[in-house]
Amino acid sequence: MSYEIATIPGDGIGPEVVDATLPLFERVADSHGIDVEFTRYGWGSERYLEEGAMMPDDGLDRIEDSDAILLGAVGHPDVPDHVTLHGLLLPIRKRFNQQVCKRPSILFEGVESPLRGYEGGDVEFVVYRENTEGEYADVGGREHVGFDHEVAVQSAVFTRQGTEAILRAAFEAAQEREGHLTSITKSNAQAYSMVFWDDVVEEMHQDYPDVEVESLLVDAASMDFIRRPEEFDVVVASNLFGDILTDIGAIVTGSMGLAPSGNVNRSGEYPSMFEPVHGSAPDIAGQGVANPTATVLSGAMLFEEIGEDGASETLWNAVRDVLADESAPTPPDLGGSASTDEMIEALGERV
Ligand code: NAD
Ligand code: IPM
Numbered sequence: 001m002s003y004e005i006a007t008i009p010g011d012g013i014g015p016e017v018v019d020a021t022l023p024l025f026e027r028v029a030d031s032h033g034i035d036v037e038f039t040r041y042g043w044g045s046e047r048y049l050e051e052g053a054m055m056p057d058d059g060l061d062r063i064e065d066s067d068a069i070l071l072g073a074v075g076h077p078d079v080p081d082h083v084t085l086h087g088l089l090l091p092i093r094k095r096f097n098q099q100v101c102k103r104p105s106i107l108f109e110g111v112e113s114p115l116r117g118y119e120g121g122d123v124e125f126v127v128y129r130e131n132t133e134g135e136y137a138d139v140g141g142r143e144h145v146g147f148d149h150e151v152a153v154q155s156a157v158f159t160r161q162g163t164e165a166i167l168r169a170a171f172e173a174a175q176e177r178e179g180h181l182t183s184i185t186k187s188n189a190q191a192y193s194m195v196f197w198d199d200v201v202e203e204m205h206q207d208y209p210d211v212e213v214e215s216l217l218v219d220a221a222s223m224d225f226i227r228r229p230e231e232f233d234v235v236v237a238s239n240l241f242g243d244i245l246t247d248i249g250a251i252v253t254g255s256m257g258l259a260p261s262g263n264v265n266r267s268g269e270y271p272s273m274f275e276p277v278h279g280s281a282p283d284i285a286g287q288g289v290a291n292p293t294a295t296v297l298s299g300a301m302l303f304e305e306i307g308e309d310g311a312s313e314t315l316w317n318a319v320r321d322v323l324a325d326e327s328a329p330t331p332p333d334l335g336g337s338a339s340t341d342e343m344i345e346a347l348g349e350r351v
């Protein structure tokens, strides 16, 4: 099979981890007899600073026919975040109807959790994050800017279709995994959207009677991600809650540098996008020390999504091997001093 992957390295450590990782993906593809072309798009904040836009007007049309999208990270210290993110990342998720965001949190053998008493294998859950609406709906406005009576409104939008889509994906995942689903809301304070969410969970549960459903408020869930992360299997949450919880999930399982994600278009009508959970990390950008593992695993998720399970497995196994091997290089975020390239080299030896 042959595939075309639209590749958007983006900003900061985005291009560092993507450029380092592409040769590894090409090698894995070759070894599995897959013909993959990564088409690079130099979109991002540098382009914004030079040309006034993160991507060309027809940017999304250009990548619409690709088989999948690989993205590094977006965000630049010299450009406001809402400009860069609303100019590139968020429009891709929305326009390509990537309603389901899958974010696994796995404590790998050989990785130290900041939580006392946890070892590799103890934590393995996946967060299903609603990805195109909720608190991220572009609905609202500001008026009387600069005056005492200035007003800002940011509305959260929960549609039945969107809520059912993310819940169905999460219920299905729970059925395939350990049969346990945790739904996260804030229904005690947000009596419309979140109570609606709870109602849809209850309705949909009828279709998946074998799945055990637990409901948690997001504040308590944040605590439990730290107190008892081993008890989660599939977690489902709205856009904003899912965003916050997946940074907690990443750090309790070792590092932002290990956490992959997939923004999935379930109908197949548009491409899905794969990217690390982390951002452009301006604090370490340019030093060549970003951990590329989150990008490697995002690639593993990408290969699985396009139906190339063998290539996906090879990448997952290479990561597991390197992390478990005490003599293999360890990057600074995991307590060592290995560079991005040294990590890729070690992974390359195992594919
Ligand atoms: P961040 O994820 O970029 O960084 C948080 C911390 O994790 C930093 O200390 C960073 O050094 C560390 N870290 C992140 N990735 C790492 C890696 N691969 N290896 C080692 N350490 C790593 O979050 P932030 O600092 O809040 O955001 C920076 C910029 O990125 C902002 O502009 C933000 O809007 C943007 N952002 C973009 C995305 C995305 O493109 N998907 C995601 C999150 C944040
Ligand atoms: C993420 C990021 C984005 C999000 C930002 C950069 C808009 O934090 O992918 O987790 O909130 O979705």
Ligand code: MN
Residues within 6 Å of the ligand: 243, 244, 247, 277
């Ligand atoms: Mn985030």
